[in-house]
Amino acid sequence: MSKAVVVKDLTKKFGNFTAVNKLNFEVDKGEVFGFLGANGAGKTTAIKILCGLSKPSSGQVTVAGFDAYKQSELIKKNIGYMSQRFSLYDDLTIAENIRFYGGIYGLKRVEIQSKTKEYVKKLDLEEFEGRAVIDLPLGIKQKLAFSVANVHNPAIIFLDEPTSGVDPITRRQFWDMIYSEAAKGKTIFVTTHYMDEAEYCDRITIMVDGKIEALDSPSRLKKDFNAHNISDIFLKLSRKQNSTQN
Amino acid sequence: MKTAIEIENLAHNYGLVEALKPLDMSIESGTLFGFIGPDGAGKTTLFRILTSLLLPTQGTAKVLGLDVVDDYRKLRPLLGYMPGRFSLYQDLTVAENLQFFAKLFKTTIQENYHLIKDIYDQIAPFKNRLAGKLSGGMKQKLALSCALIHKPELLFLDEPTTGVDVVSRAEFWEMLRKLKNYGITIVVSTPYMDEAALCDKVALIQKGKILQTDSPNNITESFVKPLFSVKSNERNSLSKDIETFGKTDSFYWFGDSIRWIGDDEKDADLLRIYLQQKNHQALEIKKIKASIEDCFMDLMKGNYE
Known part of the structure; x- marks a missing residue:
């Protein structure tokens, strides 16, 4: 099976501070990969490197077959990204947002037009079509943002807390969209603070203090840690960390 | 007070x-x-x-x-x-x-x-x-x-x-x-x-x-519909098979299992037989107490215009 992401001994230092400390993992094509960890554990630093926005201090990183040191521009072209904090331009309409992102990724005018039609139909957006994105309910906005992150048909989509603050029904609809893209062979790299969502991933990693402390399928991790749910594993890892510090 | x-x-x-x-x-x-x-x-x-x-x-x-x-x-x-x-x-x-x-x-x-x-x-x-x-x-x-x-x-x-x-x-x-x-x-x-x-x-x-x-306790106690947690080794086909079962009020994923809400509690036995026929191994169906999220999702459905 071909690998979407290969990370070997990835380390990132800021001065004396080691934000990311010798990460090792591989993500398969078509896998839903959960990237979890406490605030400040180093997730954002690692994601920035995987997205080609920051260079590693040492180690090897290949994303969609491209090298993070020498080919970061090619990485950017071959990934999609959406986050809870920033995804679409609030003061542009749905069509304008799609045109903007489609244009950035070099799509032809006819392709942008057909994508616009496709998304409006698929997400049932007819009533919102001429309105600014700010008027969309959050759940619909996040579903649209996911589609727009996919507009240039990238190999990998990075989702940074995509469902934060979204209602429980729409959250599940969002995961249906994730699954249907993964089934088409797209790789999904996702972060979340909802522990039930961690269970929806094929495999998860849990980062603590710049290191990966757990990496496996949710069911195997629960067995290994003798835990009822992912929340328990989190608590166990953080207690372990505290006891080694004190 | x-x-x-x-x-x-x-x-x-x-x-x-x-x-x-x-x-x-x-x-x-x-x-x-x-x-x-x-x-x-x-x-x-x-x-x-x-x-x-x-x-x-x-x-x-x-x-x-x-x-x-x-x-x-x-x-x-x-x-x-x-x-x-x-x-x-x-x-x-x-x-x-x-x-x-x-x-x-x-x-x-x-x-x-x-x-x-x-x-x-x-x-x-x-x-x-x-x-x-x-x-x-x-x-x-x-x-x-x-x-x-x-x-x-x-x-x-x-x-x-x-x-x-x-x-x-x-x-x-x-x-x-x-x-x-x-x-x-x-x-x-x-x-x-x-x-x-x-x-x-x-x-x-x-x-x-x-x-x-x-x-919170009174809210979860007031959830009266029959609610079951359904788990099987065949995670991928589980939701598809429940969808074809019929006698269902609603169902959705909740962590590692599916929450199934029936019209009648007795239908859970029929669901078990149905899923066994569909070759679900290590099938686990048990009645559970609702969480706040279950209650919220149920109430939401009544709040759509």
């Missing part, structure tokens, strides 16, 4: 958008009260009205016996408010921010230090750092310290745990429990349904409407 908040026919519109639909409710003194709901439910609008920062379109609200519109000057010194967005002075240090808020409310840090000691001690090593340079968790602790330094009678916390990891969230709720013991009424909002269980009483809110108000 004394009433801390009394709301009558309160509503708010932003232009044509009904952010808060006409609402009547009261909150007792000394409770830890949670507004549970997704973004856009109206939580922040309600908090801004109750803290006298926004005029309601209609209706009245009394907080600590004072009208939020007419008596706002008397009311404000009695309230602590931690907005959802970090609102301290980024270009002042940790210590300067705290000093500023103490002075603004005509008190001193020493006078009420016991209230914030547990929280502030954790950030005190960084007291000369600019607030803008703090990590998310430390900003949150500083914001809470600043909201408490004048010993408010009532504390409003708007989504203090959004975007925060599970471990830090658990610690934050422990701090709230301790504050409650000082007799402070605490009103908190959150989009995380599992945090409802940590409140004395909650209001489930969506699209500007309160769906239900009660203790």
Whole structure:
């Protein structure tokens, strides 16, 4: 099976501070990969490197077959990204947002037009079509943002807390969209603070203090840690960390 | 028991958008009260009205016996408010921010230090750092310290745990429990349904409407539909097979299992036989108690226009 992401001994230092400390993992094509960890554990630093926005201090990183040191521009072209904090331009309409992102990724005018039609139909957006994105309910906005992150048909989509603050029904609809893209062979790299969502991933990693402390399928991790749910594993890892510090 | 908040026919519109639909409710003194709901439910609008920062379109609200519109000057010194967005002075240090808020409310840090000691001690090593340079968790602790330094009678916390990891969230709720013991009424909002269980009483809110108000236990007890958890080794085909089963009110994933709600409890036996015929190995079907999230999803369905 071909690998979407290969990370070997990835380390990132800021001065004396080691934000990311010798990460090792591989993500398969078509896998839903959960990237979890406490605030400040180093997730954002690692994601920035995987997205080609920051260079590693040492180690090897290949994303969609491209090298993070020498080919970061090619990485950017071959990934999609959406986050809870920033995804679409609030003061542009749905069509304008799609045109903007489609244009950035070099799509032809006819392709942008057909994508616009496709998304409006698929997400049932007819009533919102001429309105600014700010008027969309959050759940619909996040579903649209996911589609727009996919507009240039990238190999990998990075989702940074995509469902934060979204209602429980729409959250599940969002995961249906994730699954249907993964089934088409797209790789999904996702972060979340909802522990039930961690269970929806094929495999998860849990980062603590710049290191990966757990990496496996949710069911195997629960067995290994003798835990009822992912929340328990989190608590166990953080207690372990505290006891080694004190 | 004394009433801390009394709301009558309160509503708010932003232009044509009904952010808060006409609402009547009261909150007792000394409770830890949670507004549970997704973004856009109206939580922040309600908090801004109750803290006298926004005029309601209609209706009245009394907080600590004072009208939020007419008596706002008397009311404000009695309230602590931690907005959802970090609102301290980024270009002042940790210590300067705290000093500023103490002075603004005509008190001193020493006078009420016991209230914030547990929280502030954790950030005190960084007291000369600019607030803008703090990590998310430390900003949150500083914001809470600043909201408490004048010993408010009532504390409003708007989504203090959004975007925060599970471990830090658990610690934050422990701090709230301790504050409650000082007799402070605490009103908190959150989009995380599992945090409802940590409140004395909650209001489930969506699209500007309160769906239900009660203790978390009473809310989950009031869920009367037959609810079962279904697990099998064939995770991928499980939802497809349940979909074709028929006799189903609704079903959805919940962590590693599917929640299945039937029209009739007896149908669970039929579901078992049906799934066994579909070759589901290690099948586990058991009746379970509803969580707040199950209740919320059920109530939401009735709230779609």
